[in-house]
Amino acid sequence: MSIRFEQLQFSYFKDGHDVIPGLTAEFHASNITVLTGVSGCGKSTLLYLAAGAYPHNAGILRSGKVTVDGIAPAELLPPERCRLAGMMFQNPELQFCMDTVKNELVFCLENIRTTPSEMEPRLNAALQFCGIAHLKNRTLLSLSGGERQKVMLACLVALQPKWLLLDEPFANIDDRSASEIAEKLGQLHQEKGVGILAVDHRLDNWVNVASTVRIMEKGRLLPETLSPKNLDFHHLEERGIIVPGGSYGVHRCSGIAQNKVLELRGLTLRHGTTQILRGITASFYRGRAYAIVGQSGCGKSSLFGALLGMYRYGGQALLDGKDLKKLRRKELGHIGFVTQNPQDQFVGGTVLEEILSSLHGKAGAAETAEKILKSIHLWRYRELSPYLLSQGQQRKLGVATLMAYDCRVLICDEPTYAQDRNSTLAIMDTLCRQVKDHHAALIFSTHDRQLALDFADEIWELEGGRLHAVTQSGL
Amino acid sequence: MRSLNPAFKLIGLLAVTFLLAARHDPLLSLSAFVISLIAMLVSRVRLKAMLLLFLPVFLAAAGMFFTGYRFAAGNSMPVRAEILHIGSSAVWNGLTLSSRVLAYAGLGLLFALTTDRIELIRSFQKQLHVPAIFAYGLLAAWGIFPHMALEYRRTRAAFRARGIHVFPMSPSLLNPLLVKSVRWSEELAIAMESKGFDGRTTRSEFAPVLVRTSDWVFLAVCCLGLPAAVFFL
Amino acid sequence: MKQKHWELKDVIMMAILGAVFAAVYLAVFEGGLALSTLLTPFGLAPYGFELIYGVWFMASTLAAYIIRKPGVALITEVLAAAVELLLGNSGGMTVVLTGVIQGLGAELAFAAFRYRKWNLLSMSLSGIFSAILIFCFELYYLSYYLVSPSVLAGQLAVRFLSAIVFSGIICKLAGDGLAKTGVVKSYAIGATVKTARVYDEEE
Ligand SMILES: Nc1ncnc2c1ncn2[C@@H]1O[C@H](COP(=O)(O)OP(=O)(O)OP(=O)(O)O)[C@@H](O)[C@H]1O
Ligand SMILES: Nc1ncnc2c1ncn2[C@@H]1O[C@H](COP(=O)(O)OP(=O)(O)OP(=O)(O)O)[C@@H](O)[C@H]1O
Ligand SMILES: [Mg+2]
Ligand SMILES: [Mg+2]
Numbered sequence: 001m002s003i004r005f006e007q008l009q010f011s012y013f014k015d016g017h018d019v020i021p022g023l024t025a026e027f028h029a030s031n032i033t034v035l036t037g038v039s040g041c042g043k044s045t046l047l048y049l050a051a052g053a054y055p056h057n058a059g060i061l062r063s064g065k066v067t068v069d070g071i072a073p074a075e076l077l078p079p080e081r082c083r084l085a086g087m088m089f090q091n092p093e094l095q096f097c098m099d100t101v102k103n104e105l106v107f108c109l110e111n112i113r114t115t116p117s118e119m120e121p122r123l124n125a126a127l128q129f130c131g132i133a134h135l136k137n138r139t140l141l142s143l144s145g146g147e148r149q150k151v152m153l154a155c156l157v158a159l160q161p162k163w164l165l166l167d168e169p170f171a172n173i174d175d176r177s178a179s180e181i182a183e184k185l186g187q188l189h190q191e192k193g194v195g196i197l198a199v200d201h202r203l204d205n206w207v208n209v210a211s212t213v214r215i216m217e218k219g220r221l222l223p224e225t226l227s228p229k230n231l232d233f234h235h236l237e238e239r240g241i242i243v244p245g246g247s248y249g250v251h252r253c254s255g256i257a258q259n260k261v262l263e264l265r266g267l268t269l270r271h272g273t274t275q276i277l278r279g280i281t282a283s284f285y286r287g288r289a290y291a292i293v294g295q296s297g298c299g300k301s302s303l304f305g306a307l308l309g310m311y312r313y314g315g316q317a318l319l320d321g322k323d324l325k326k327l328r329r330k331e332l333g334h335i336g337f338v339t340q341n342p343q344d345q346f347v348g349g350t351v352l353e354e355i356l357s358s359l360h361g362k363a364g365a366a367e368t369a370e371k372i373l374k375s376i377h378l379w380r381y382r383e384l385s386p387y388l389l390s391q392g393q394q395r396k397l398g399v400a401t402l403m404a405y406d407c408r409v410l411i412c413d414e415p416t417y418a419q420d421r422n423s424t425l426a427i428m429d430t431l432c433r434q435v436k437d438h439h440a441a442l443i444f445s446t447h448d449r450q451l452a453l454d455f456a457d458e459i460w461e462l463e464g465g466r467l468h469a470v471t472q473s474g475l
Numbered sequence: 476m477r478s479l480n481p482a483f484k485l486i487g488l489l490a491v492t493f494l495l496a497a498r499h500d501p502l503l504s505l506s507a508f509v510i511s512l513i514a515m516l517v518s519r520v521r522l523k524a525m526l527l528l529f530l531p532v533f534l535a536a537a538g539m540f541f542t543g544y545r546f547a548a549g550n551s552m553p554v555r556a557e558i559l560h561i562g563s564s565a566v567w568n569g570l571t572l573s574s575r576v577l578a579y580a581g582l583g584l585l586f587a588l589t590t591d592r593i594e595l596i597r598s599f600q601k602q603l604h605v606p607a608i609f610a611y612g613l614l615a616a617w618g619i620f621p622h623m624a625l626e627y628r629r630t631r632a633a634f635r636a637r638g639i640h641v642f643p644m645s646p647s648l649l650n651p652l653l654v655k656s657v658r659w660s661e662e663l664a665i666a667m668e669s670k671g672f673d674g675r676t677t678r679s680e681f682a683p684v685l686v687r688t689s690d691w692v693f694l695a696v697c698c699l700g701l702p703a704a705v706f707f708l
Numbered sequence: 709m710k711q712k713h714w715e716l717k718d719v720i721m722m723a724i725l726g727a728v729f730a731a732v733y734l735a736v737f738e739g740g741l742a743l744s745t746l747l748t749p750f751g752l753a754p755y756g757f758e759l760i761y762g763v764w765f766m767a768s769t770l771a772a773y774i775i776r777k778p779g780v781a782l783i784t785e786v787l788a789a790a791v792e793l794l795l796g797n798s799g800g801m802t803v804v805l806t807g808v809i810q811g812l813g814a815e816l817a818f819a820a821f822r823y824r825k826w827n828l829l830s831m832s833l834s835g836i837f838s839a840i841l842i843f844c845f846e847l848y849y850l851s852y853y854l855v856s857p858s859v860l861a862g863q864l865a866v867r868f869l870s871a872i873v874f875s876g877i878i879c880k881l882a883g884d885g886l887a888k889t890g891v892v893k894s895y896a897i898g899a900t901v902k903t904a905r906v907y908d909e910e911e
Contacts, residue, residue, distance in 0.1 A: 012893075012906075013890070013893070013903070013905060013906065015905065016905060016906050017906065017908050048665075051669055053665045053668065053669060057661060057664065057665050057668075057717065057894065058661065058893075058894050077673055077675075077676060078668045078669070078670075078671050078672055078673040079671045079673055079676055081668075081669075081671070082668075082669060082670055082671035083671070086669065086670075087669050089662075089665075089666065089669075091662070093622075094622075094659055094662050094663055094666065095662075095663075095666040096618070096666070097611060097614060097615035097618055097663060097666070097667050097672075098593065098614070098618065099592070099593065099618060103593055106681045107670065107672070108670045108671060109679075109681070110678045110679050110680065110681060111670060111671035111672050111673070111678055112671050113677070113678060113679040114679055115679060116679060116680060116681050116682070119681050140618075141621050141622065141625075155670060159670065159671060308632045308636060309632050309635060310628055310629065310632050332635050332636065332638065333635070333636065333637055333638020333639075334638075335636060336636065337632075337633070337636045339629070339633075343655070343658075344626075344629045344633065345629075345633045345636075346633070346651060347630065347633050347634055347637070347639075347647070347651055349650060349654070349885060349888075349889050350889050350904070357637065357639065358637045360637075360639060379907075380906055380907040380908070381906055381907075382907075383888075383889070383890075383904035383905060383906075384889065384890050384904045384906060385654060385889035385890055385891045385904070387654060387655070387658045387891060388889075388890055388891065401637075405637065405638070489804070492802060496802075531737070531741075534741055535741070538741065538744060579802050583793060583802075583803070586793070587793060587794055590794075592794055595794075608714055608716060608719050609714075609719055609783075609787075612716065612719030612720045612722070612723050612787075613719075613723050613787055613790055613791070615720050615723070616720055616723030616724045616726065616727050616787070616791060617723075617727065617791055617794055619724055619727060620727055620731070620791070623727065623728065623731055624731075643735070644732070644735055644736065644739070649732065650882075650885070652728060653728065653882060653886065654886065654889070654891055656721075656724045656725060656727075656728050657721065657774075657886060657891050657892055658891060659720075659724060660717050660720040660721035660724050661717055661721075661894070663717075663720050664715070664716040664717035664720050665717075667716060668716060672716070674714075674716055674719075
């Protein structure tokens with residue numbers, strides 16, 4: 001019982017380089033394996049191949065083969081394939097085709113021809129397992145990023161595959177739910193013998209569950225298998241991998257707090273009939289970094305969305321003393337945004353245009369853009385659509401666009417999720433440079449408490465629709 | 476209306492639409508409009524949604540009226556106008572055109588607002604034998620729709636956040652939308668297939684959509700009863 | 709080109725493109741209303757909608773240009789109409805019928821070239837065929853014959869123009885633009901248009 005890759009050679013473009021240039025590996029169902037490695041090295045691609053989604057849907061398999069328990073998944077029909085290996089995708093949006101959570105689960109069960117009387121108990125059990133029974137009748141569109149990931153997991157649990165392929169399953173989930181789910185996955189593995197192959201940049205949640213860690217580099221697997229119980233931290237750090245419990249080294253951006261730049265006065269927001277924000281009052285000063293933490297679904301993205309002008313809100317938000325709602329369009333450009341899903345902020349057709357669009361009309365735009373892209377190692381992708389980059393690369397590009405123009409406030413929704421250690425540091429450095437050099441105020445949300453501790457001057461927690469300060473030690 | 480089988484409802488209402496098309500009679504069209512309004516109210520459609528949707532309809536109807544009114548080709552006057560003494564031929568002409576817009580819209584909205592889309596897809600598959608791949612493909616695309624409104628706002632906000640001003644329907648706003656829709660179709664297809672959807676093999680049904688006697692009655696009334704009534708009156 | 713069976717991603721692509729353009733049309737419709745009003749003082753009100761009529765043919769032409777299989781134009785237009793119906797369109801049930809008719813027109817143009825030519829000519833032609841068919845239909849259906857012939861001829865001419873601009877020129881540009889960035893490389897269009905490349909070296 002294993003997933004085997006034999007001499008695998010895979011490329012996305014006919015005349016392009018191979019993303020996976022000849023990979024041979026075997027993952028046993030008796031282990032929970034975590035696959036890690038720097039952003040863009042081909043982890044997601046490998047999972048897609050194991051799930052049989054590629055090369056049918058994209059790319060070219062030049063040579064080699066993939067087998068799961070001795071069967072080639074790409075040759076199976078979908079109903080059988082999903083019983084063999086179920087995959088959870090990295091991007092939590094657009095994984096659903098029905099309207100409500102329940103209907104989506106029904107859709108899954110219908111596909112594998114479950115008898116109707118069995119469906120209700122089975123979908124309830126799956127929801128229970130993921131701790132989201134209360135979301136059963138919600139529409140999928142109204143769920144937060146983390147909630148969607150849990151629903152996706154519930155779908156997989158309902159389908160009961162022999163293998164679970166998980167691509168960054170906890171990227172948008174708060175630590176508590178993450179460790180809960182990790183535990184449950186361990187349970188699934190032990191009781192039902194489900195094989196698990198997961199891709200993750202952070203090993204924290206896996207320490208108690210996983211049995212092996214493998215590292216990927218430029219489409220190849222490094223030969224060593226590590227045990228999560230006794231990891232060689234130094235070795236990991238060298239490879240650019242986030243060390244469980246390890247600090248990033250304190251890089252607090254700040255210097256001196258300057259004048260107040262953004263002020264929220266009793267901000268309220270509701271989605272439909274549920275009150276999400278119940279009066280948020282806070283002030284943000286230039287030259288300082290603020291972290292906003294809170295459970296998945298507590299309303300962080302909603303708060304940022306309100307400031308971005310996406311949602312209607314009550315109360316006031318003042319930028320330099322002027323009401324945000326009344327500002328002219330030009331001045332709104334003084335707030336820089338990185339959205340939770342990087343795809344939400346792309347405006348250009350290609351990677352290069354993406355950077356150029358924020359440099360519009362400036363002298364030497366072309367050179368500046370080249371410099372920026374080279375510094376984040378995306379210059380070679382300049383002609384490609386931003387949507388074709390790996391998740392981590394998309395995020396880097398999103399942050400890089402902020403470098404191109406100066407803003408007074410930077411609002412970043414989980415700027416470092418799905419990033420390896422080096423990229424995390426690079427991104428936070430970039431943001432901090434803006435804080436230091438341009439005296440911007442940086443407000444970022446994160447599920448990574450260590451990140452908040454190491455980089456923020458002040459940490460705020462969003463809970464029950466209100467924002468309150470927490471001390472560094474209280475976190 | 477809500478309890479009718481969606482496929483039957485669709486066919487029945489289509490039949491009525493064609494009937495109206497065959498008869499250029501404003502009174503008939505207007506009564507069809509009024510009846511569909513009443514049917515909507517009886518089926519507890521939210522009043523606000525109705526008003527919102529009918530606003531452009533009324534505008535279009537008004538536009539049609541004036542088109543017909545101003546550009547009447549004098550000789551094609553229906554005879555009955557004189558019998559009913561409704562003003563000049565131009566007014567009648569305009570009325571014919573605009574009442575028709577109202578009736579079509581009324582019937583269409585009656586269908587749209589009283590039908591659950593998941594039910595509709597299921598019934599398409601079961602009663603009309605539409606291949607599952609089209610039925611669910613349509614459903615997935617329809618599910619994208621609210622996304623698109625959101626996406627449109629997001630893209631606008633993204634431009635605004637960079638201090639770039641774009642006009643509401645400008646190409647630079649539509650282009651990201653187009654790219655996204657292409658990406659979406661690929662990602663959605665992969666996601667649906669990974670959940671075991673095939674489109675060719677059979678699937679089980681959670682709650683099969685049934686055809687009841689009332690559905691047949693509705694169909695009979697729409698396809699046979701009404702034409703007969705109109706014909707003889 | 710031989711008919712292969714439909715892939716799920718083709719179907720979803722057709723439906724989504726249909727939906728996108730349905731939305732665009734609805735938005736443009738408002739613009740058309742405004743345009744008509746604006747033109748009213750000049751007695752040109754009936755041309756307001758004709759100017760933008762071509763937007764309506766874009767979905768099928770673009771989908772056909774990207775996927776390049778027989779039947780794409782027709783099915784896209786029908787799916788678009790179905791989405792619109794579900795949305796609660798003011799045209800009501802007739803949109804389904806108009807969808808079929810317009811789709812047939814577009815399909816006819818590509819079929820005339822035996823699904824071998826995918827260029828400005830065939831795309832413009834698909835728009836024009838759609839325009840002709842739908843015009844004949846409206847003539848009867850919306851009792852346009854009540855409107856005087858000279859106005860009708862003018863309307864038709866403007867509609868042709870609009871079809872060429874929107875479903876010919878703009879669709880071609882949009883399709884090629886998409887192909888250049890590599891997002892549609894797994895469709896038939898990707899094989900003909902030169903797509904983006906990833907450079908091997910960083911420098
Ligand atoms: N458009 C919407 N309509 C209805 N409810 C919504 C909508 N958007 C978000 N919600 C709900 O509001 C709550 C807050 O969502 P939000 O996305 O702001 O959470 P979050 O703190 O960013 O979570 P995460 O860490 O998972 O991203 C969630 O419970 C979500 O289900
Ligand atoms: N659909 C696609 N078309 C073209 N190139 C792609 C596509 N998907 C990924 N790539 C490229 O393949 C490479 C590997 O991508 P992949 O998504 O597998 O990376 P990853 O290891 O999962 O990274 P991350 O940790 O950032 O998610 C990247 O350089 C990316 O640009
Ligand atoms: Mg990835
Ligand atoms: Mg969020």
